[in-house]
Amino acid sequence: MLELKEVSFTIRKDGEEVPLVDRVSLLVPKGHFMAIVGPSGCGKTTLLKTIAGLNPESAGTLFWDARNLSQEGDFSPSEIGYVPQFSIAYDPLTVDESVEAATRLRVRCRNTEELDHRIDQVLEETGLSPISDRQVKVLSGGQKRRLGLAMELVSDPKLLLCDEVTSGLDPRSEREIVRLLHDLSRKDGRIVLSVTHSLAHLELYDSILVLHEGKVAFHGPPDQLTHYFSVTDTEEVYPRLATQPAERWHESWQKHRESYQRMVRKNRSRLIASGELHVPPEHAAVESGDSEKDRPDPDAPELPGFFSQFATLLSRRWRIFFRDRGQVFLQLAIILCFPILVTIFSDKASGNIRRYSDVRQTDIAAAIQEQQSVRGDQAKVGSAISGIIMFQVVLLSLMGSNNSAREIAGERPIYEKEKFGGLRPTAYLASKVAFLACLVIGQSLWMAFFVNFFGTFRGNFIEHAGFLLLVNASMTGICLAISSLMRTAEQASLLSIYLVGFQLPLSGAVLALPENIEAFTRPFISAYWAWSGSVEALQTQVHDAVKSVIDTSLSPQSACLYALGAHIAVALIAAWAGVRRPQWD
Ligand SMILES: Nc1ncnc2c1ncn2[C@@H]1O[C@H](COP(=O)(O)OP(=O)(O)O)[C@@H](O)[C@H]1O
Ligand SMILES: [Mg+2]
Numbered sequence: 001m002l003e004l005k006e007v008s009f010t011i012r013k014d015g016e017e018v019p020l021v022d023r024v025s026l027l028v029p030k031g032h033f034m035a036i037v038g039p040s041g042c043g044k045t046t047l048l049k050t051i052a053g054l055n056p057e058s059a060g061t062l063f064w065d066a067r068n069l070s071q072e073g074d075f076s077p078s079e080i081g082y083v084p085q086f087s088i089a090y091d092p093l094t095v096d097e098s099v100e101a102a103t104r105l106r107v108r109c110r111n112t113e114e115l116d117h118r119i120d121q122v123l124e125e126t127g128l129s130p131i132s133d134r135q136v137k138v139l140s141g142g143q144k145r146r147l148g149l150a151m152e153l154v155s156d157p158k159l160l161l162c163d164e165v166t167s168g169l170d171p172r173s174e175r176e177i178v179r180l181l182h183d184l185s186r187k188d189g190r191i192v193l194s195v196t197h198s199l200a201h202l203e204l205y206d207s208i209l210v211l212h213e214g215k216v217a218f219h220g221p222p223d224q225l226t227h228y229f230s231v232t233d234t235e236e237v238y239p240r241l242a243t244q245p246a247e248r249w250h251e252s253w254q255k256h257r258e259s260y261q262r263m264v265r266k267n268r269s270r271l272i273a274s275g276e277l278h279v280p281p282e283h284a285a286v287e288s289g290d291s292e293k294d295r296p297d298p299d300a301p302e303l304p305g306f307f308s309q310f311a312t313l314l315s316r317r318w319r320i321f322f323r324d325r326g327q328v329f330l331q332l333a334i335i336l337c338f339p340i341l342v343t344i345f346s347d348k349a350s351g352n353i354r355r356y357s358d359v360r361q362t363d364i365a366a367a368i369q370e371q372q373s374v375r376g377d378q379a380k381v382g383s384a385i386s387g388i389i390m391f392q393v394v395l396l397s398l399m400g401s402n403n404s405a406r407e408i409a410g411e412r413p414i415y416e417k418e419k420f421g422g423l424r425p426t427a428y429l430a431s432k433v434a435f436l437a438c439l440v441i442g443q444s445l446w447m448a449f450f451v452n453f454f455g456t457f458r459g460n461f462i463e464h465a466g467f468l469l470l471v472n473a474s475m476t477g478i479c480l481a482i483s484s485l486m487r488t489a490e491q492a493s494l495l496s497i498y499l500v501g502f503q504l505p506l507s508g509a510v511l512a513l514p515e516n517i518e519a520f521t522r523p524f525i526s527a528y529w530a531w532s533g534s535v536e537a538l539q540t541q542v543h544d545a546v547k548s549v550i551d552t553s554l555s556p557q558s559a560c561l562y563a564l565g566a567h568i569a570v571a572l573i574a575a576w577a578g579v580r581r582p583q584w585d
Pocket of ligand 2: 044045046085163164
């Protein structure tokens, strides 16, 4: 039994308290199918989120059986299913894969038979079995809604909340979905609350709740709706609502409430007596008030462990990656073409650096001329080598931002939904780190080896490759953090691109910065540390050539290592904070 007592949800707007849900009281028994209707913007979604615990109620109390949700904590993830307005499935996956991933993330299965059984059962229940191998992107609107439902049903929730699952559908699909929801409420005493804007097929519901500006205007049997609002057709209810202020509707509802509630109860008894509605005995006991405090359901599925969720997410991520041809092509193009770009410039860097001692001249004028020419060579080779290292560093930074800027922000609503369903933020973040680490290692080492093949790195190659890897990892990490903190993928991409764009001018490798600015910016510029670390890895002679052309001071390799390590650590901590933070629209 779900009960709301005077529940409100208030926001502050221009210093004023604005109630979006206002003193809503209602009682929903087990096995009940209720519609929440009302004009657009009246607070239906907000009420649903308040029930789900996504909006903390500002006043009032919610009860689930005998449990006070306001005091004793929210629903456990398996008790509740919430089908939001947006799609919660990934387009490149098939129906079967989507349901499988949802099951693996939410339910601890003892073996594959149990897993398969659960998947088959929900596919059957939602009528998706015949199209289980179809990709989500080719599904019709109605099929997508069914999939959304199926993904929530995997944990067999006792309370199912649906937000506009019929909106935008053709009348036939709409009817089929409402019928499906009706049937789902007839199983194991499950409560189904369905938010809808549409006033069609209301006869299939056990009760209709009419919301108006966040307040209850009516809650009773569907056949009483037109009578209560003194209209001839349900379609006239909304225009009728607009004829008087919400507060007036609310007041008059308070007066009539009891008699309509009685009708709902009577209908229910009739359904139970006729055998049309089966409510498990323990639930009937709770309703009659003689059961002790409701204990957690012993049959409720347990959540899978960290590693299980991690493995599910990681394999799903790779699958999505390989299904998206565009992404694979872009990734391959970047990995192959960026090193080629660098090698085009590597010709000059392989030039010989002569020493003064190599030059033997008796004539002083010729000696000076020769020295100048040596210095010229040295400057040419030095600046070419420095430039090539910086070019590699910047390209790897760019790859880093391309790797992760959209990684979390692009799928935030789905992630929030999965987190609500019991996904651990640590497992989510770990799966992202593992996936990105593979890209980072592939990109950085290939860049280092490829460029080295066409013009040997004149120093310690391992150290150089290590710094390239670190700068890519640091940029990927920082952009992952940005992705987890920003509200949209567009914001995250833009910020990440700016961040890479500023690396080159602020690194000091091209132009030295004024000292006071440099001291302030340097700690944050990953490109500087990777460049400086790589320059320090050069052979003495080449190193001297580079030093002769740069105005910027170099840092010891250990400092570069610590700085990049610190960037990665800070990025991971920020990403962790970002994924923990709730971010529903
Ligand atoms: N977190 C929020 N902050 C400010 N306004 C909000 C918030 N959530 C919802 N609203 C506003 O509250 C009203 C009700 O929204 P909603 O519940 O989504 O309506 P419905 O689902 O009935 O169309 C809308 O005007 C919406 O803009
Ligand atoms: Mg809504």
